[in-house]
Amino acid sequence: MNNVRNKKRANKSLPFFFKDEFKVFFIIVLVSTILLISTFSFDTVPPILNRGIQPATFPKGLLVLIILLTSLIYYLSFKKPWKKEKKLPKTFFLTIISFVLFILISKTLDFFLAISVLSIFVSYNWGEKRIFYLLLVGIIFPLVVFIFFEMILGLRFPPGIITNLYYY
Amino acid sequence: MLVPLFSSKLLLVLLFGTLFGLILGVLPGLGPTTGGALILPFTMTLDPLSAIVLLTSIYCAGTYGGAITAVLINTPGTPAAAATCLDGYPLAQKGEAGRALGMATVSSTVGGIFSVIILVFFAPLLAKLAYEFGQPEYFALAIFGLTMLASIGEGSPIKNLIAGAFGILISTIGKDFMTSIDRFTYGINELSVGIGFIPVVVGLFAISEMLTQSTLLNQVFKRVALKAVKLPSKDDYKKTWKTILRSSGIGSFIGVLPAEGGTVASLIGYSEAKRFSKEPEEFGKGSIEGIAGAEAANNAATGGAMVPTLALGIPGSATTAVILTGLIIHGVRPGPDLFREQPDFLYGIFGAMLIANILFFIFGFFGAKVFARITLVPNKILWPMIFAVSVCGTYSLSQSIIDVWIMLFFGVLGFFMRRYGFSVVPVIIGLILGELVEGTLRQSLVIFDGNWLMFLTRPIALTFFILSLIALAFPLLRSKKIKK
Numbered sequence: 053m054n055n056v057r058n059k060k061r062a063n064k065s066l067p068f069f070f071k072d073e074f075k076v077f078f079i080i081v082l083v084s085t086i087l088l089i090s091t092f093s094f095d096t097v098p099p100i101l102n103r104g105i106q107p108a109t110f111p112k113g114l115l116v117l118i119i120l121l122t123s124l125i126y127y128l129s130f131k132k133p134w135k136k137e138k139k140l141p142k143t144f145f146l147t148i149i150s151f152v153l154f155i156l157i158s159k160t161l162d163f164f165l166a167i168s169v170l171s172i173f174v175s176y177n178w179g180e181k182r183i184f185y186l187l188l189v190g191i192i193f194p195l196v197v198f199i200f201f202e203m204i205l206g207l208r209f210p211p212g213i214i215t216n217l218y219y220y
Numbered sequence: 221m222l223v224p225l226f227s228s229k230l231l232l233v234l235l236f237g238t239l240f241g242l243i244l245g246v247l248p249g250l251g252p253t254t255g256g257a258l259i260l261p262f263t264m265t266l267d268p269l270s271a272i273v274l275l276t277s278i279y280c281a282g283t284y285g286g287a288i289t290a291v292l293i294n295t296p297g298t299p300a301a302a303a304t305c306l307d308g309y310p311l312a313q314k315g316e317a318g319r320a321l322g323m324a325t326v327s328s329t330v331g332g333i334f335s336v337i338i339l340v341f342f343a344p345l346l347a348k349l350a351y352e353f354g355q356p357e358y359f360a361l362a363i364f365g366l367t368m369l370a371s372i373g374e375g376s377p378i379k380n381l382i383a384g385a386f387g388i389l390i391s392t393i394g395k396d397f398m399t400s401i402d403r404f405t406y407g408i409n410e411l412s413v414g415i416g417f418i419p420v421v422v423g424l425f426a427i428s429e430m431l432t433q434s435t436l437l438n439q440v441f442k443r444v445a446l447k448a449v450k451l452p453s454k455d456d457y458k459k460t461w462k463t464i465l466r467s468s469g470i471g472s473f474i475g476v477l478p479a480e481g482g483t484v485a486s487l488i489g490y491s492e493a494k495r496f497s498k499e500p501e502e503f504g505k506g507s508i509e510g511i512a513g514a515e516a517a518n519n520a521a522t523g524g525a526m527v528p529t530l531a532l533g534i535p536g537s538a539t540t541a542v543i544l545t546g547l548i549i550h551g552v553r554p555g556p557d558l559f560r561e562q563p564d565f566l567y568g569i570f571g572a573m574l575i576a577n578i579l580f581f582i583f584g585f586f587g588a589k590v591f592a593r594i595t596l597v598p599n600k601i602l603w604p605m606i607f608a609v610s611v612c613g614t615y616s617l618s619q620s621i622i623d624v625w626i627m628l629f630f631g632v633l634g635f636f637m638r639r640y641g642f643s644v645v646p647v648i649i650g651l652i653l654g655e656l657v658e659g660t661l662r663q664s665l666v667i668f669d670g671n672w673l674m675f676l677t678r679p680i681a682l683t684f685f686i687l688s689l690i691a692l693a694f695p696l697l698r699s700k701k702i703k704k
Contacts, residue, residue, distance in 0.1 A: 076640050080382070087389075087404065095401045105665060107396040107403060110658050114389045121382045128378070137639055140435060147434040151628050154611075158621060167611055171604035178437055178600035189604040201612045205265060210621055 073129035162212025237277030245285015252282030254425040256542035268550035277576035300482030300518040303490040307510030331516035332577035334468035335523025346531035359660035360684035387650020427631020471517035475524020481537035489517025
């Protein structure tokens with residue numbers, strides 16, 4: 053019982069900037085404000101070419117609306133706080149890291165290699181340790197997909213150290 | 221109606237679409253929207269009718285497929301099957317999984333066919349009405365669509381509105397389509413053509429779901445054994461026929477409204493079934509009426525959602541937004557002119573939906589046991605494979621690696637949106653409607669010489685604005701009523 057009370061107290065005493073409500077509010081308002089400022093640098097058209105409103109007016113209106121509505125949900129969260137989300141597990145962060153790896157490899161080495169590395173990395177970190185299945189998701193399946201897209205859709209994948217072996 | 225479908229190629233496409241839709245519906249986390257988006261690049265090799273037949277059959281079968289997992293593992297394969305879990309799983313636990321799935325199959329089929337009839341009659345009527353629409357009316361209609369989505373969609377209406385506005389904002393990236401002035405491109409050439417629909421939809425649905433699955437790896441599903449699907453008994457039919465018809469009507473009506481069709485329809489269908497039932501105390505414990513109410517409604521929403529999609533070019537749900545994209549990339553512009561100029565094409569779609577409903581009845585009845593086994597494929601194998609298809613599919617449309625990165629960005633964004641209660645569906649609908657909203661607004665202002673008040677002098681536009689206000693006030697009134 054005491055533990056529950058202490059936990060509740062701990063949640064209440066959490067500084068406002070650690071709460072999810074504030075973090076979401078802050079990020080949306082910050083990004084929207086930056087975008088809003090950038091709309092002031094959009095080119096304007098002379099009145100004769102102006103179709104109703106200037107090209108920047110519509111996005112400006114949308115961004116102001118987003119900021120106002122976000123402020124409203126933050127205000128409403130004082131009356132009805134959001135439920136606390138569970139901490140994200142290690143596998144989530146590893147999956148995000150695999151996305152970063154994918155971008156780096158696809159940009160510098162090879163698109164197909166990037167898919168293979170991500171598939172093996174994700175499958176392994178999600179608990180698959182059997183070599184056959186790792187090869188299945190990392191090599192056999194991407195190869196089937198690659199050939200299917202190449203042959204059926206006539207798609208040409210970006211050049212890279214492995215893709216070039218196929219094309220040349 | 222069925223004549224355009226009398227070709228072996230189209231029937232093969234229908235068969236494949238129904239099977240693929242069932243598989244997608246059965247797999248929790250996937251579904252007709254994600255599946256439709258993944259298969260969209262493949263449709264480029266097909267003629268327009270085959271492509272849309274493929275997408276609509278996936279839509280119909282995928283919506284039903286969610287019921288199989290809902291009944292057998294207590295996890296809705298699609299959000300629209302969430303209400304089916306409430307009674308489907310308890311009934312399955314009592315050893316009557318076959319009966320539960322039989323009722324789900326029959327009521328889904330009846331709901332689906334009912335909605336196709338509604339589609340055949342109402343879509344041309346709505347299209348005729350749309351001839352009266354000018355730019356201001358289309359603007360007001362698009363606003364009405366977005367406010368409806370916010371108010372009766374899943375989650376908080378204000379968060380839905382923010383998501384919808386964000387979707388419209390994404391559509392403004394690139395060259396302004398009226399003046400060719402760059403907006404939010406920041407000197408990146410690839411952004412000047414704007415952000416494509418496929419990277420956003422695959423990111424928001426498939427990749428964000430992959431991230432969600434990465435947080436649920438310890439989840440263990442308990443699967444109830446299934447011997448065979450049983451057709452409902454005479455007693456079950458007697459008990460449920462009124463519920464099935466009522467839910468079919470509710471589902472079709474909710475589907476027509478531009479909102480998150482199936483999910484909302486099934487919840488309302490379920491609660492109405494409970495309200496009219498002689499045994500409301502049985503609901504939640506394995507009521508056959510509960511299954512019938514939810515399943516008839518969610519499948520009835522499929523035909524309903526196609527009404528505004530085809531007649532007005534306003535998607536009635538997330539999956540119809542994908543179908544609408546399919547129409548556009550195949551050079552078919554939905555709206556009143558489509559009904560006048562390409563009736564064969566339209567009747568081909570109507571016929572395909574009708575046959576898809578019959579096909580999933582047959583596949584569901586004889587193959588539910590096999591489809592249920594698909595859930596045994598572990599996530600650690602399944603999701604890396606889905607990732608490979610997502611990446612290649614996204615890349616294939618404009619052969620741009622930037623699209624793949626945009627897909628990943630929206631995947632991460634979609635994960636956090638869902639985590640903090642923002643539905644991703646309004647983003648998709650906003651993105652689809654964005655150009656229509658801005659274009660019609662600006663053209664209306666040209667017509668009105670910049671006078672915003674002139675919108676109020678147009679009766680149809682005014683009606684849509686009033687309906688939008690009612691839609692926005694509805695959640696407020698509903699929460700006050702619940703408090704009372």
